[in-house]
Amino acid sequence: MLDCQKSTGAGHASLMMVPTAATKITGTPRYFASKADSGNTTERGFCATCGSTVFGKTSGNAQGMVVFAGSLDDPSQFKPQFSIFAKRGHAWDHMAPAVPRFEGMPPRQGS
Numbered sequence: 001m002l003d004c005q006k007s008t009g010a011g012h013a014s015l016m017m018v019p020t021a022a023t024k025i026t027g028t029p030r031y032f033a034s035k036a037d038s039g040n041t042t043e044r045g046f047c048a049t050c051g052s053t054v055f056g057k058t059s060g061n062a063q064g065m066v067v068f069a070g071s072l073d074d075p076s077q078f079k080p081q082f083s084i085f086a087k088r089g090h091a092w093d094h095m096a097p098a099v100p101r102f103e104g105m106p107p108r109q110g111s
Contacts (some may be wrong), residue, residue, distance in 0.1 A: 012093055014069035014078060015056070023065060029054065035061070037105065082106070 029045040036042045040060035046053045057065040069078035083089075088100040095101070 009092075012083070012089065014080065015066040016069055016078060017066055020022050020057070020065050023055075023067075025055070025105070039046055 006020045023109055025045070030048045031043045031045055033041050033043045037060060038058075038060055040058045042056060042058045044053050047054045047058070052070045052071055053068050055065055055067050069075050072078065080095070080099050082100040082102060083095050083103055088101040089095075103108075
């Protein structure tokens with residue numbers, strides 16, 4: 001499953017988790033749905049005008065969603081906290097060595 005890489009056209013997707021209740025989506029995004037490793041349905045929301053992927057959500061977490069860092073007005077504000085699905089990484093796509101890596105999805109806090 002390389003959905004995140006294919007949706008970004010890069011070796012990884014840079015995402016920020018945000019509370020769903022704290023977000024406001026304006027306009028009418030289009031959605032692409034796929035099945036996640038967990039069996040949940042993942043949806044990527046993209047701009048119907050330009051096609052840019054802006055956010056994502058999953059049926060497994062109604063309280064949170066992800067915002068694609070590249071869609072921010074100032075992407076330089078994004079600071080990666082960890083890398084997931086590192087086992088699917090490519091030799092040509094390097095993350096800063098100080099960023100913690102997980103081979104798959106880490107366990108959820110409190111689980």
